[in-house]
Amino acid sequence: MPPEPEDETKKKKRRGNANPPPEGTAGRAAASLRPTPVFGESGPPGPRALGPRAPGFSAILALLLASLLIPLGAADALSDPPRRVRAELVRAIPKPPKFTQGLFFHEGILYESSGLYGESELNLWKITETPAKAAGITRGAIVPQRVLDRREPVKTVKLPPKVFGEGSAFVPSPGGEGYVYVLTWTDRTLLRYSLPDLNPVMFPATYPGEGWGLTLKGSVLYRSDGSNMLWAHDPDTFELLPDKSFPVTETSKDPLIRNRTPVSLLNELESHPDRDLIFANVYLTDLVAVIEAGEENSGNVAFYLDFTELSRAVRNEHGIKDRGLCLNGLAFDGNGALYATGKNWPVLLEVTFDWPEVPGVETGAETGAGKGEEGD
Numbered sequence: 001m002p003p004e005p006e007d008e009t010k011k012k013k014r015r016g017n018a019n020p021p022p023e024g025t026a027g028r029a030a031a032s033l034r035p036t037p038v039f040g041e042s043g044p045p046g047p048r049a050l051g052p053r054a055p056g057f058s059a060i061l062a063l064l065l066a067s068l069l070i071p072l073g074a075a076d077a078l079s080d081p082p083r084r085v086r087a088e089l090v091r092a093i094p095k096p097p098k099f100t101q102g103l104f105f106h107e108g109i110l111y112e113s114s115g116l117y118g119e120s121e122l123n124l125w126k127i128t129e130t131p132a133k134a135a136g137i138t139r140g141a142i143v144p145q146r147v148l149d150r151r152e153p154v155k156t157v158k159l160p161p162k163v164f165g166e167g168s169a170f171v172p173s174p175g176g177e178g179y180v181y182v183l184t185w186t187d188r189t190l191l192r193y194s195l196p197d198l199n200p201v202m203f204p205a206t207y208p209g210e211g212w213g214l215t216l217k218g219s220v221l222y223r224s225d226g227s228n229m230l231w232a233h234d235p236d237t238f239e240l241l242p243d244k245s246f247p248v249t250e251t252s253k254d255p256l257i258r259n260r261t262p263v264s265l266l267n268e269l270e271s272h273p274d275r276d277l278i279f280a281n282v283y284l285t286d287l288v289a290v291i292e293a294g295e296e297n298s299g300n301v302a303f304y305l306d307f308t309e310l311s312r313a314v315r316n317e318h319g320i321k322d323r324g325l326c327l328n329g330l331a332f333d334g335n336g337a338l339y340a341t342g343k344n345w346p347v348l349l350e351v352t353f354d355w356p357e358v359p360g361v362e363t364g365a366e367t368g369a370g371k372g373e374e375g376d
Contacts, residue, residue: 081250081261083356084287084306089313090337090350093127096153097344102168102182102214102268103329106195109154110331110339110348113168113182120165122182122193123153127348157198163187167214167268169221170195171235181238183211183223190238205238207231213269217278217293220244224269224280228262230291230299246299248280248291263289263301270330277302279338281328286311288330288340302358307340310349318346 098121102113110125159165164185172178177195184191188211192203209231213224220241221233232244249260265283272279276294281287288305292298307327314320320342329341341348 082301082303084304085353087307087351093348095348097346099343100329101166103331105333106170113165115165118161120159122157124155166211169214169216183214212267215269215271217271224266228264248299251300268328279330303356
C-alpha cells in the first residue's frame, strides 16, 4: 500500500515550516506570535456532546431548574477553560540552537534529543554559574546569569541518519546505571542507549502511530503522538499499556454537563518531580498543558503555563520568524527548577510561576516548580 499523503502538520514538523507565509502587514506579523487555539475554532459542542441522544424534555427541565440555583456569575465560571498562568523568567542561558524534541536532567546533566533527518542527535550539556559580563552578553532584554560550561556539548551521540529523532527520557535499570530512550517520529522504532557510555543497545521495541514526546512518571512511560492521547508503556519492554493510557481534555466544571474538550497536538512531555502532573508542550503554541496524572482525574488539564511573553521576547531578540520554530522542550532539574527551550532557539530559559488554586492539585505559597527530585 502506498504511503498516505503527508499532511501540513507533518510537513511543518519535518521542515520547521521552512516557507512561512509572507507578513504583509504589521498586524499580521503580530498575529503570528499569538498562540494557536488549543482546541480548534469549531465553536461549542452540539447536543451530541451530552450523550448519544439529544436530551429529552425532563433533562432540559432539570438543566433549567439547576441554572436557577446557580448564583449570579457562577454559570460563567463553570464553563471557563482552565486558567492560564504566566511563566516568569528567572534567567536565560545561551546555547547552540538545536531542533529540540526532548529535554531532561539526569545527575546534573541536561540531555537534549533533536530531530531532522540526517541531523538528529542526543546532546549532553552541563550548566555552570558565571557572571553575566563574563558570558559576553551585553545587550538585549534577556540577560543570562548561568551559562553552559562550554559551547560544545559534554557528549554528542549521532542518531541513525534515516530516522527523525523525537522525545527522550531516562529509564532506570535494576543493577545498572539506566538507559536513555529516544523516540523516532514515523519509524515506530525506539532507540535505547546505555549509561554512562551511551552505547546503542539492541532493543526490538516498536509502537503504533508516531513518536513525539516521552516521559517517565512513576513506573510508567508516557508517550505523545500529536493527538490528545498519552499512551502508557512498560519501561522494561515498552509494551503498550491500554488500561493506563488516557486522553487529555478540558473538563467542564458543571457536573450536569460533564463535557470534555480534547486538547490535541501534545508534544514534548515532562513529569513534575513530586506532584501527579505531566507538563506537555502544545505544538505550534506558546502554551504548556499541565495535566493531572494521578489515579483520579487522569488526563484533565489543571491549567496552562503561558510562555507568550517570553516566546515573543526570544523571537524578537534573535529574529526568529518561522512559526514552526516554536516552544518545545521542558525539564525539571534536581532542585525542582523548570527549564524550557524551543526548536532552533539559541537560548535555554529557567522560569518560575505562581501555582494556581486548582481542585485536586496541591498548592502552596511557593513559586516555580517547587522542590523535589529530578524530572524525567
